Amino acid sequence: EIVLTQSPATLSLSPGERATLSCRASQGVSSYLAWYQQKPGQAPRLLIYDASNRATGIPARFSGSGPGTDFTLTISSLEPEDFAVYYCQQRSNWHSTFGGGTKVEIK
Amino acid sequence: EVQLVESGGGLVKPGGSLRLSCAASGFTFSSYSMNWVRQAPGKGLEWVSSISSSSSYIYYADSVKGRFTISRDNAKNSLYLQMNSLRAEDTAVYYCARDLFRYDSSGYWESWGQGTLVTVSS
Numbered sequence: 001e002i003v004l005t006q007s008p009a010t011l012s013l014s015p016g017e018r019a020t021l022s023c024r025a026s027q028g029v030s031s032y033l034a035w036y037q038q039k040p041g042q043a044p045r046l047l048i049y050d051a052s053n054r055a056t057g058i059p060a061r062f063s064g065s066g067p068g069t070d071f072t073l074t075i076s077s078l079e080p081e082d083f084a085v086y087y088c089q090q091r092s093n094w095h096s097t098f099g100g101g102t103k104v105e106i107k
Numbered sequence: 108e109v110q111l112v113e114s115g116g117g118l119v120k121p122g123g124s125l126r127l128s129c130a131a132s133g134f135t136f137s138s139y140s141m142n143w144v145r146q147a148p149g150k151g152l153e154w155v156s157s158i159s160s161s162s163s164y165i166y167y168a169d170s171v172k173g174r175f176t177i178s179r180d181n182a183k184n185s186l187y188l189q190m191n192s193l194r195a196e197d198t199a200v201y202y203c204a205r206d207l208f209r210y211d212s213s214g215y216w217e218s219w220g221q222g223t224l225v226t227v228s229s
């Protein structure tokens with residue numbers, strides 16, 4: 001099983017600041033990695049797929065990089081609605097796995 | 108508008124069974140792979156199972172293999188998850204999720220239902 005390790009567990013930032021979230025895979029997943037945002041009481045929302053492609057309707061302030069084993073989600077300037085939990089997910093084989101999540105909280 | 112509505116959750120005793128349903132609307136259901144993803148209370152996301160558009164390909168997480176069965180009825184625009192031999196660790200919100208792309212199973216999930224809570228407890 002491919003293990004995804006996200007860091008940091010919690011990121012405390014102010015609106016307008018840049019957020020950099022990391023996801024490290026236990027083995028190479030090529031570019032088969034996605035990022036999701038989840039707010040309390042809501043279902044996850046797909047942000048990025050194939051490491052760097054924004055999903056439909058996702059603002060340009062969200063960007064992703066990879067490939068290989070080390071991936072990054074960057075939020076260039078945090079908006080109030082961006083404070084949430086973010087998960088990475090790999091689909092390099094048909095047994096998908098998620099990282100443990102990074103909570104982006106208001107400082 | 109894409110809509111996925113899960114139902115069938117509830118309280119069940121360890122060793123019991125439950126069948127979840129997901130009613131889909133707003134898109135051509137028969138063209139998309141579908142999936143179940145769960146989230147234990149206060150925990151992260153866990154992929155459970157996937158089924159291709161024509162049911163030709165089915166996959167399960169190791170944690171549920173042999174106990175859960177995914178199926179679909181394209182005529183009824185519905186996805187199902189039959190859960191047997193339930194354990195306390197199966198307690199979670201179960202989400203139904205649609206694949207990102209038509210026909211090609213991308214393994215990414217663009218549309219999600221609001222989830223149904225399954226609680227396994229004596």
